[in-house]
Amino acid sequence: MENLSFFTAGDGSRHAYRMGGAAGKPVLVLSNSIGTTLHMWDDQVQELSRHFRVLRYDTRGHGASSVPAGPYSLARLGQDVTELLDSLDIERAHFLGLSLGGIIGQWLGIHAPARIDRLILSNTSPFLGPADQWDERIASVLHAEDMSETAETFLRNWFPARMLEARDPVVERFRAMLLATNRHGLAGAYAAVRDTDLRGDLARISRPTLVIAGQYDTVTAASHSELIAESIPGARLLVLPAVHLSNIEYPSEFLVAVLGFLSS
Known part of the structure; x- marks a missing residue:
C-alpha cells in the first residue's frame, strides 16, 4: 500500500x-464519490498501477483531508485537484471520477483542459436539482444524532438489494467509510x-471522454450519462447493469473499459 x-x-x-x-508511467488521478475516501478504489489500484502512476486523494471534508467550514464550491473542489498536480510537478494527467468525482471531472474538462489528457466520467451528472432537496439534506445531516441514518440512505442508493441483504463485506466497508465521514464535510x-x-x-469539453x-x-440516472455523452463532442458511452458504484459492482467490466479507453 x-x-x-x-x-x-x-x-x-x-x-x-x-x-x-512506477515513476515514468502516465499519471491517472482517481476522484471519489461523496461520502467515501480514496479507499473506494482499493480493488482497482493494483491493476491500474501496472499501467499508470495512480494518484488518489481524499476530497476536502472527507477521509484524512481537513474539514474547512462549508459551503464548498465546485470550483474550489476542482482547484484542489489542479493544486495537487502542481504540488507534485504533474503537468497533465488522465482523470477518472465517479459521482461527485465525475462532477469534479466535468469542471476540470471545462475549466482546466490543459491539465487533462483523457477523461472518464462515471455514474455522474451535470445537474442534480432542485436546490431545495440539497438544503433539506444539509439540514438533516447537520442536525442528526449520528451518521447512521445518512449511511443507510447512501447504501440503499449505491448497492443492489441482493448485496445489502447478504451484508456483503464490500457493503460493510462502505458503511464504515460513511459512518466515519465528518458531517460538516458532507454538508459542504x-x-x-x-x-x-x-x-x-458540457460542449466545451474537448478532451477524449468516456462516460x-x-x-x-x-x-445519477443513466439518462444523465446519456446527456453528458451526447453533449461532449466525440464522447463514448458505456452502460453497465449496475446501481451507483459501477467500479464495485462490476469491477472486471469497469477495469476493461477504463484500460481500453486510456490505452486507445
Whole structure:
C-alpha cells in the first residue's frame, strides 16, 4: 500500500493523497464519490498501477483531508485537484471520477483542459436539482444524532438489494467509510452539488471522454450519462447493469473499459 501523504491547498486546507505505480508511467488521478475516501478504489489500484502512476486523494471534508467550514464550491473542489498536480510537478494527467468525482471531472474538462489528457466520467451528472432537496439534506445531516441514518440512505442508493441483504463485506466497508465521514464535510460537499449546473458548458469539453453509466442508478440516472455523452463532442458511452458504484459492482467490466479507453 502506498504511503499517505499530504499537501496544503491555496486556501490553507490540508489534503490527503496516495501515489502508487512506477515513476515514468502516465499519471491517472482517481476522484471519489461523496461520502467515501480514496479507499473506494482499493480493488482497482493494483491493476491500474501496472499501467499508470495512480494518484488518489481524499476530497476536502472527507477521509484524512481537513474539514474547512462549508459551503464548498465546485470550483474550489476542482482547484484542489489542479493544486495537487502542481504540488507534485504533474503537468497533465488522465482523470477518472465517479459521482461527485465525475462532477469534479466535468469542471476540470471545462475549466482546466490543459491539465487533462483523457477523461472518464462515471455514474455522474451535470445537474442534480432542485436546490431545495440539497438544503433539506444539509439540514438533516447537520442536525442528526449520528451518521447512521445518512449511511443507510447512501447504501440503499449505491448497492443492489441482493448485496445489502447478504451484508456483503464490500457493503460493510462502505458503511464504515460513511459512518466515519465528518458531517460538516458532507454538508459542504452537498452544497457544491446543489449549486452546480454544467449542462450548458458540457460542449466545451474537448478532451477524449468516456462516460460510464449504471443502468439501475437512482442517484445519477443513466439518462444523465446519456446527456453528458451526447453533449461532449466525440464522447463514448458505456452502460453497465449496475446501481451507483459501477467500479464495485462490476469491477472486471469497469477495469476493461477504463484500460481500453486510456490505452486507445
